[in-house]
Amino acid sequence: MSDMNAIDEVSELFLGGGGRQYGGEAVTQLAHALQCALSAETEHASPALITAALLHDIGHLTHRFGPRPAARGIDDRHEQGGADYLASRFEPAVSEPVRLHVDAKRYLCAVELGYFATLSPESVRSLELQGGVFSTAEAEDFIRRPFAADAVRLRRWDEQAKIKGLETPDLAHFKIYMAKCLKQ
Numbered sequence: 693m694s695d696m697n698a699i700d701e702v703s704e705l706f707l708g709g710g711g712r713q714y715g716g717e718a719v720t721q722l723a724h725a726l727q728c729a730l731s732a733e734t735e736h737a738s739p740a741l742i743t744a745a746l747l748h749d750i751g752h753l754t755h756r757f758g759p760r761p762a763a764r765g766i767d768d769r770h771e772q773g774g775a776d777y778l779a780s781r782f783e784p785a786v787s788e789p790v791r792l793h794v795d796a797k798r799y800l801c802a803v804e805l806g807y808f809a810t811l812s813p814e815s816v817r818s819l820e821l822q823g824g825v826f827s828t829a830e831a832e833d834f835i836r837r838p839f840a841a842d843a844v845r846l847r848r849w850d851e852q853a854k855i856k857g858l859e860t861p862d863l864a865h866f867k868i869y870m871a872k873c874l875k876q
């Protein structure tokens with residue numbers, strides 16, 4: 693696959709499904725992705741982590757469960773599908789934080805007092821479908837995994853990226869980062 697194809701392909705996915713509502717939240721999938729990537733850029737994350745932030749929910753656009761599976765009690769496992777999709781197109785520093793970003797929520801709920809209270813109702817609902825809060829032992833195992841710390845940063849941006857009407861750069865702005873972490 694040539695360089696441009698992976699970037700064009702994700703752009704096509706956003707064109708196709710990016711206008712859909714993000715779960716039960718007040719933003720579209722595309723707005724959520726752009727807000728998340730903007731937070732990563734603002735915090736001077738690496739190009740790979742900015743790309744991961746932008747594409748962390750790409751699994752919602754590639755799965756076949758229909759609209760809003762969580763509202764119907766279905767866990768679409770979007771972090772696995774998304775990470776597998778990204779792993780064949782980008783470096784592991786992109787795909788692996790994406791793979792772990794749901795577990796990062798389970799981790800943060802376990803180790804950080806008050807984190808649970810910051811979750812939106814939709815995030816609380818999906819948390820249960822995703823296996824609930826980690827035990828202490830599970831949390832310790834999790835944070836030792838490669839890319840777990842990146843996944844935790846990503847997860848914090850993810851939770852914030854639900855602001856209706858927030859101005860962000862467009863998708864084209866982030867292509868420079870994607871181009872730096874394509875799979876060789």
Ligand code: FE
Nearest residue numbers: 724748749850
């Ligand atoms: Fe998200």
